[in-house]
Amino acid sequence: MENINWIALVVAALSTLVIGFLWYGPLFGKAWMKETGITEAQAQKGMPLRFGLSVVLAFIAIFFIYATSVITGGMPPDEVHSINNPQFHTFGHGVIHGIGAALFIAMPVLVTNALFEQKSFKYILINVGYWIVTFAIMGGIVNAWV
Template identity: 45%
Template sequence: MDFLNIYAILVAAVSALVVGFIWYNPKVFGNAWMQAAGLTEDQLKGGNMAKIFGLALLFAFLLASALPAIVVHQMGALSLTGGDSSKALQSYSDFMTDYGNNFRTFKHGVLHGVIAGIFIALPILGTNALFERKSAKYIFINAGYWIVTLGIMGGIICAWK
């Protein structure tokens, strides 16, 4: 069973940009984020958007590539084989027959994605923001984006078999 579904990873990576377009829209959190970040619309327009979105997509792809280990429980069983299920004992095949699709739902992936957002993304972003002297509003807008995004990404990756 292959847990690294390239199509799921690609769709999950693109979903990060889609959520970002919505989350950072001026009608949602965009204006509050610009104010908390100390940025103006003119400053934002001055960037190389192809480079920014291209790198954002690459980073989202890297993140989506790591998520199966967090949101798909069966990855733990696969890791016990050294990553090569063809060389595993019969007990691995028996386990996968019995439990190979357990907890492989969008809802379960969202749960683990949100947990990753709270316990991984929030502390990283929060620590950086504290040293950058950014406000709690800035931390919660950015961490909120990643919590929602990781939830959606996790749901896509977990459910897509």
């Protein structure tokens, strides 16, 4: 783990803010606010704290993606995808790992919570879609920037 590219991890974590700005702003902001039942004024409250915590949490998530796709590729002990095998260090390959993490880890958690909170299908699509895109971009960044 001594070869970790901390800059790539930080950039990937910060990318969540850019994607979130677009996703929950011009792309799906109005629909998301309608589905959550909050107003724009409510959404603006406490933004610095939410941004800060979300970057910390994104850093934890990207560290997991990095560990499973770049360091081991999720395939120990033969290390087929390991840091020693650069043919897998592409943006596209990282996108695949990011999408896998989103579909097999984030999506089940988000959908289960939304079902018990009795949220709409549109709400689920907006939030799960965000994490699929975000994990894909984060995975691409860290895989290409080894």
